[in-house]
Amino acid sequence: MKPGPRRSVSQVDIVDAAFEILEQKGFAAVSVRGVAAALGLTPTAIYTYFPSKNALLRAMVEELLSSLDLAAAGDTGAPWRERVHALAAALRARIAEHTGAMVLVTSGPLDGRHALGLNETLIAGFMAEGMPQADAARAAYAVRAHVLGVAALDAAERVDDAETAAETSTAGALWSDAASHPLTEATAHLVADGAEPSAFAWGLDRLLDGLLAA
């Protein structure tokens, strides 16, 4: 921990420390200063490893995506539809695991090695199902969008649950009364996070229906 010419931590250590904070205190609490403190470093030492906070955030996204099993998704032993489901569910779960991970994913480009690897796997998979390359690319785009969108709705729902307090005073006029949205109200449980059958799996299946019929 004393000053010296040898690296006392690694990039991975920093990313891990950042995830620890993300998990425990949310996205807003992920600060260069906080991460440094967690590692017993000075804030400025972090800039020896990452050129900016943004670079650190992107490394976190890559770390998140690196845990996806792309090899399994490419293994033709199981039907393609099943493999897409597994991959999509894993990605969704990875984002849902950490409070505020969605903001993370949204706040930077998705051009890291693992992000591109995911796309590559999806395109290849759809082509193996007989799709021309152009349609396979569009299909991969649709699947990525779908999963990301579900993750966004997940995140929104979780923020909602975490805040059922105090905020009804000044902002009251902006929020809804249930009576004016009867359909949403009546079906809320069907699309909630733990609903069975999962609205996510159902929607993804309909998307795959449409894609694979094309």
Place this chain on the structure above:
Amino acid sequence: MKPGPRRSVSQVDIVDAAFEILEQKGFAAVSVRGVAAALGLTPTAIYTYFPSKNALLRAMVEELLSSLDLAAAGDTGAPWRERVHALAAALRARIAEHTGAMVLVTSGPLDGRHALGLNETLIAGFMAEGMPQADAARAAYAVRAHVLGVAALDAAERVDDAETAAETSTAGALWSDAASHPLTEATAHLVADGAEPSAFAWGLDRLLDGLLAA
């Protein structure tokens, strides 16, 4: 502008000023202090109108959604598929219009009046096509997720374009070389923002194919 017992601005003025800043300087620049300064107010005056910065951000999301023409989406004069396309395209455009609007949408719950109204319109539309209520709710969920996901990919792409500089030094190992992702490379133009035919419209059509066949 002088101190006094009368409101010098409205909630809408504050939201508008915040959008001005969002558009010109991005999400990170939207600060209570900055918005207040733009209106000739002191930061603390903002807390007379909104209980927190988060409440202001949510009001911005509602403002964004309020411009959607839900009446047109409910008008059975045009085919349902066309109306969904129009609604989805409008929502996507609304988010793409302002730099950083996606982070905005992702950073809070989507439970405002207009957010719920959008959902209500979608469920009703699918039911009018003959879907049972439960499936219509899941279909609405899928469409919302899809559009949100596309907006997220849009946003990621735009951040990417805005930053093709300097960042290749330390973080270099994390980014990709094109050669290892040939399919992504070869098809990038097909799913890019202004591609024709639009990957967004194509994917939404496949999703609707699957949904309406169910």
Place this chain on the structure above:
DNA sequence: ACCTGAACACCGTTCAAGT
């Protein structure tokens, strides 16, 4: 080469005080 310490220009939010 790696790290510290001090500094710059910011944040969101609270609170007593003015009109």
Place this chain on the structure above:
DNA sequence: ACCTGAACACCGTTCAAGT
């Protein structure tokens, strides 16, 4: 009732200096 001014506890980032 609405707003200001000062203050608290933070930010990301830069830069000269130490070992």
